[in-house]
Amino acid sequence: MCMNCVFANALGGFITGKLDRRSFVQASLACVGVAASLSLPGSAFGAVAGADSPSVIFRNGKVYTLDAKKPWAQAVAVAGDRIVAVGSDADVAALATPETKTIDLAGRMLMPGFVEAHIHPFLGAFMTAGVDLQVATAKDALAAIAAFAKAHPTGTIRGFGWRVDMFPPEGPTREMLDAVIADRPAFFLAIDAHSLWANSKALEIAGIDAHTPDPVPGFSYYIRDKSGKPTGYVIETSALLQVVNAIEPISLDSMAQLVVDWLPKASAAGITSVFDAGVPPIGADQGAILEIYTELEKQGRLPFRVVGSYLLKAPPIESATASTQDLMRRIDTDLVQVRVLKMLGDGTQGGYTAWLTEPYADKPDSIGSSPFSEAQWKSVILDADRAGIDVHVHACGERTAHVALDAIAAAIAANPPRDRRHTIAHNVLTDDVDIPRFGELGVIAQFSANWLSADPDTVDSLTRLYGPERQSKIYRPKSILMAGGAVTFGSDWPAAGYLSTYKPLDAVQIAMTRQLIGKPDAPVLAPIAERMALKEALHAATLAGARQIRLEHNVGSIEPGKRADLIVLAKNLFDVAPHDIASTPIDMTMMNGRFTHVA
Structure with a gap:
């Protein structure tokens, strides 16, 4: 591809x-x-004065700049990879030359390109291949698998998108799959991207049986029946990769081909910058797959900026800072840098691996777990902070967020002052006492806003898992904003609770409505007061995300001197009903002064 x-x-x-x-x-x-x-001519510019003549001028539009000093304009001039003027049609038109390409926006909206502040492009491209299991029931999923197997009579059958609410609490079983396909391996990744459903043949090929030790006991493991045999339900990354790699080993070539096929879709969604929150392991070298980005950049084919991370999934922890620093030195180009240590702080509520303060309502003997002890939490974050590295924590359970905030507070107390950008991601459930701590400690709250709808996962499943009181307090970005914290958006694609999407406009709409897309009369996810205003949601999806990954001086707003990362929408979102935001077409995407999408 x-x-x-x-x-x-x-x-x-x-x-x-x-x-x-x-x-x-x-x-x-x-x-x-x-x-x-x-190509468009030009070189780097620091300001309008002395800049080269514009290569492109956008005029006659509703330009939403995200610049607090000048939030609206009519026209923007681009020279090379930089914005050189923002203002009225008359002012910007005066800069044009015969070689300047002028685009009449005809009242359409121009705004900064979206910054995806937590996404997994390689994992998404890999995991979403095969059968689409984003269907209503287990019966529908098995029917889709059977139809796909009939259409593909040889080879492995794989897919993505089933949800835990389709099955009893003990989860899916290999017997269910064996009844549909028993003669060849089949495995299917859940929509949360943290669990797997495999048939007997897949387990056999992977060598997984009653005697196989769990990779991370209590956190990443094989669900077993009363006799100790694996049921086919596999929990968390380390265990599921044992199955996947035994059947379809992840290679650099396959990853490159899959992600390249996805790139135009990202551009069509208006994405111009991403934080890659962890790549699939190919051997022990995480940098090998991140270098696919730099190779694409050399070839002139990378349509977005990338800030990558070193992923720490479990102990040992001793080399985490040094490994991150190694990637930082190794991968540092104009469009691709690595500067973040990502900690997989816990798992997901569906697998009972989200780390809670109080036990699960339907599993009173468990509060979930973290792969790290509290001492290890503090050691990792203190060491990374001392080295000037930003830490990004996966936290679905409220205890994970609390322990991460404690560790960050300890690092702030112990280490010299600096401009910190530590981030806690997902924040499914946050203790009341921790809401103001994001602002007090300067910790960024990253939300997968596309999860914030009143769907069966967030309503039925989480009520069963958490109980009604805790379920009624999930996903509170507005509270964190009101308490002085910063909020960013990142889809976590392909992972999701109910709907897997990488499209930032989906996240913006759901953050505003807390309802499923396409259903204006759908239930609203409580707390209703957590619905965000359009201005807040767009900021979270652009400038706030840019600041999280230290790109705010170059992107995230439309200002002279910044890079020309721009999108043109068919309509002004401020004139569009909230339920129509996700369906608003993106007519053009420009990254670094180069058009990466034209509808």
């Missing part, structure tokens, strides 16, 4: 095709050659 860079209507866009590896490289070089012959 390949994405070739071509210009559409003399401006640009991406299309896809199928290429082998040699053709992949040859097409990339050809793409660079085409870009060189048709």
